[in-house]
Every structure is written in structure tokens, then in C-alpha cells.
Amino acid sequence: MKIALIGYGKMGKAIEEVALERGHEIVLKIDENNLSDFNKENIDKADVSIEFTGPHAAYDNLVKLFTFGATVVSGSTGWLDKLQEVQALCKEKNAAFIYASNFSVGVNLFFELNKKLAQLMHPHKQYTVTMEEIHHTQKKDAPSGTAITLAEGVLETYKELDGWVNSEEPQQGKLQIVSKRIDPAPGTHTIKYTSEIDDIVIIHEAHNRKGFALGAVVAAEFLNGKKGIYTMKEVLGL
Structure with a gap:
């Protein structure tokens, strides 16, 4: 599976480590230093985009990703007043989305x-x-x-x-x-x-970030190839 990381801070790096351990490929890493690379051409190279940023950036990132028709896993918090709007855009663009406040x-x-x-x-x-x-x-x-x-x-x-x-x-x-x-x-x-x-x-x-990172990658594996909106309950069969 080819993964784009939107946000390459501590969580992004932890997700990268777990994804590589599980045999996946990171094809794009976006942080504040290379925002010009956050475009449809690059996102289209990935099977799934995993978005972990901050409250100030998450909403705009998700709008951009769904405008591109991307498959998205997001763990950013602090923006949930706009969750229904983002979910509606996902449906409109026939994309795929899992949001969780915590992927562990x-x-x-x-x-x-x-x-x-x-x-x-x-x-x-x-x-x-x-x-x-x-x-x-x-x-x-x-x-x-x-x-x-x-x-x-x-x-x-x-x-x-x-x-x-x-x-x-x-x-x-x-x-x-x-x-x-x-x-x-x-x-x-x-x-x-x-x-x-x-x-x-x-x-x-939590003892470290690895549990969050592993859950996000497992969610991406679940979402790959699907359309629609899912939750971690469905990923884990709870």
C-alpha cells in the first residue's frame, strides 16, 4: 500500500515507522516546509492519505484531500465543529474517510x-x-x-x-x-x-505513540479500496 503522510511531526514519524515495518511504502511526506507538494498529482500517487496535524490546519487539509477525491485517515483533533461538513464533502466526492479521536x-x-x-x-x-x-x-x-x-x-x-x-x-x-x-x-x-x-x-x-500509529495504519489498511465513511468500531469489529 502506498501512503501519503499529511503532517510529519512526532505522530507522522511514528506512523512512517510502523507502516514500513508492515511492508507499506511512504510516497509523500507533507509538513509546513513543503506545502507546495500538497497537490492532486502527488496525492493521486497514494492509496491512502493519513492526516495528523493540528487544530489550525486539519479542516483545510481535509477539504483539500476530499476535493482531490482521496482516501483519508485522520486523527487530528480540535476541529470537530466542522466534522459533518467534512463528511458531506467526502460523500459528495465519492471518497473514503475514517476519523478517530484516538486510533489506539x-x-x-x-x-x-x-x-x-x-x-x-x-x-x-x-x-x-x-x-x-x-x-x-x-x-x-x-x-x-x-x-x-x-x-x-x-x-x-x-x-x-x-x-x-x-x-x-x-x-x-x-x-x-x-x-x-x-x-x-x-x-x-x-x-x-x-x-x-x-x-x-x-x-x-499510553506508554508511547506506537499504539496510536499502529491503529492509524491498521485503519488505512482497512480503508484501502473502499468508499464511504467508517469508524474504528468497524475496523476492529467492536
Whole structure:
């Protein structure tokens, strides 16, 4: 499989390493120093484009890729207010798209565990649910996309809560997320149910970026040759 990397920072380099290990070829690497190479002729050389950039660039990158009719895997966060617009463009151009706030296989299993635990805990009103996420200081968005996905998983069941809030102090009627930025943490997410009697806690702690990179390449392998919009649930058969 031929892959174009849109974004060649730490994640892009980790994806390159995993992709080469799995026998794939990197035909294009785009960063801020060679944006002129981000054109249809070069994108057409790739079977799949994997886009990992920042909140400021992701939307424009995805619009450009789908305008080219590309097959796209994206893990950029902080732009999701425009997700439906991007998905509509993907359909219009008969392209293919997988977006995930986190491509790690472990995290996607954790998403499902989080939803199940919320369903189990919800009838027991003596427990209060809170969340914490820790990332490295270069992480630009807070809370992280992974934390937001976890929060949405809780809120599917806790419908009495009016959304989430990113705050050191709890707010009545909101799911509290505490975001911390500490180097060199690649990502730790904690969901805690607290009562006067006990606590129930689930934690996912990433040791490095390889899990995210592997998941993105697995998603690209799944998406290659397909049309339409998919999720990591379908990639992993969850």
C-alpha cells in the first residue's frame, strides 16, 4: 500500500515507522516546509492519505484531500465543529474517510468499557462521575479529543448532565473534565466514580505513540479500496 503522510511531526514519524515495518511504502511526506507538494498529482500517487496535524490546519487539509477525491485517515483533533461538513464533502466526492479521536486499539476497547461502566453505574446515584486527562505540553487542544469521546460515552447514559466542562472546579449539572499538560506523558485518561464509601476507577495510560500509529495504519489498511465513511468500531469489529 502506498501512503501519503499529511503532517510529519512526532505522530507522522511514528506512523512512517510502523507502516514500513508492515511492508507499506511512504510516497509523500507533507509538513509546513513543503506545502507546495500538497497537490492532486502527488496525492493521486497514494492509496491512502493519513492526516495528523493540528487544530489550525486539519479542516483545510481535509477539504483539500476530499476535493482531490482521496482516501483519508485522520486523527487530528480540535476541529470537530466542522466534522459533518467534512463528511458531506467526502460523500459528495465519492471518497473514503475514517476519523478517530484516538486510533489506539487499547483506547478503542477502553471507549467501549467506559460506555458499559456508565450503564452499570448510572442507577447508583450515590456515585459522582468525573474525568481527568494528562498529555504532553505540546498538545494544543484541551480537553483532548480522546477525553471528549470518553465524555460523550458517559453522557449517552447520564442524560441528566448538561454536557461536559473543562474545569478544575466541579460545576452543577456538568460532567467535569480536568485537563493537565505534563511532559513527557503521551496520554493518560481516567474516569472515576466516587461515593462516600468507595471509588471505582478505570484508567488508560499510553506508554508511547506506537499504539496510536499502529491503529492509524491498521485503519488505512482497512480503508484501502473502499468508499464511504467508517469508524474504528468497524475496523476492529467492536
